[in-house]
Amino acid sequence: MEPVLRSEFFCRATTRCDSSAIHELVIDGDRAALHRTSRLRNRGTGETISIDVCDFFRFRDGLVVEFSEYPDFAALQRLDGPPAR
Incomplete structure (x- = not known):
């Protein structure tokens, strides 16, 4: 199992995604990049x-x-607050 960054774990536990807007989707063969x-x-x-x-x-x-x-x-850090010390 890969380690999870504190802010990533905290974000998953304390936030919810209300909506997303896609700005750009680029597809090249078997690869895709998405900016949202x-x-x-x-x-x-x-x-x-x-x-x-x-x-x-x-x-x-x-x-x-x-x-x-x-x-x-x-x-995300601004939303979650300062890191624990």
């Missing part, structure tokens, strides 16, 4: 924030075989 903005809500405080996310996919036989996601971690 997602609106997240902190489940505890109700605060919302929009963050940019870039996703990268690779397909084989119609299935996703690789997936990488790169959210704006600085924006």
